[in-house]
Amino acid sequence: MKALTIAMPKGRIFEEAYVMLQEAGFNLPEEVEMTRKLMIEIPxxxxxxxxxxxxxxxxYVEHGVADIGIAGKDVLLEQARTVHELLDLKxxxxxxxxxxxxxxxMNEIAPRIATKYPNIAMKYYKGIGEQVEIIELNGSIELAPMIGLSDRIVDIVSTGRTLKENGLIxxxxxxxxxxxxxxNPVSYRMKSERIQDLVTRLKKCVK
Incomplete structure (x- = not known):
């Protein structure tokens, strides 16, 4: 059996994906001691x-230090890395x-868009024929329209509560x-059997 290295985001996505892997029949410890560990081995x-x-x-996946990974579609759209997208885990x-x-x-002359997704925002507005100025921010994006920094923001919305609380629509x-x-494209070829087995097993757990 070929060893697999999986890159995962910390936090909620790791927890949800870990449960899916357990449901898919992988022999993983019931709970993982997260502490400050950056690597976890399951021999x-x-x-x-x-x-x-x-x-x-x-x-990590593009450069081959991880064979596979779990990434948000927002990150994949923003970065356009050379990786194979195998399955939507939902x-x-x-x-x-x-x-x-x-x-x-929006301001008629170069409206300003604040976002941590400059590529997604630029592509979207270009697609609808709007010429915009992108202002890249990393946190508290909602603040930008409130203080007159931007006409609009482009951001992730989950429940919409944060927008509402800040008076945005x-x-x-x-x-x-x-x-x-x-x-990783090379891992996908070299470890195709192992990766395909993982995909098949996870597919059955996608809700």
Whole structure:
């Protein structure tokens, strides 16, 4: 049996995906002692987990330090890495939307869009024929329209509560997001049997 290295985001996605792997029949410990560990070895299954920031998972997979990974569709759309997308796990479902203050129109001359997804935002607005200026932010995106930094924001929406609490409304739904199983192209060829077995088993657990 060929060993597999799986890159996973820490937190909720790891927990949900870990339960799916258990449901798929992988012999994994009931609970994983998370502490501050960045790597977890499961010798019985010849599986190693690399715990990473969500944005780093496709990087590890593309460069082959992980054979496969679990990454949000938002990260895959933003980064356009050279990886194979194998399966939609349908976990951590949400979507990317544009939002802003109610009853406001966008500035006619180069409206400003604040986002941590500059590529997704640029591609979307280009696609609808809007020339925009992208302002890249990493946190508290909702603040941008409130302080006059941007006309709109482009961000992940889960329940919409954060938008509501900050007096913003949704304008356009841009893309659906869920966690995807991805593979390094070389690993996919070299370990195809092992990876295909994992995909087949996980498919049965997708709800």
């Amino acid at each position: 019985e299954e010849q599986i190693s987990f690399i715990l990473a920031k969500p944005m780093d998972v496709p990087v 976990i951590s479902e949400c979507y990317i939307a544009s939002a802003g203050l109610p009853n406001t129109t 949704e304008y356009e739904r841009i893309a659906e997001v869920s966690s995807r199983l991805i593979a």
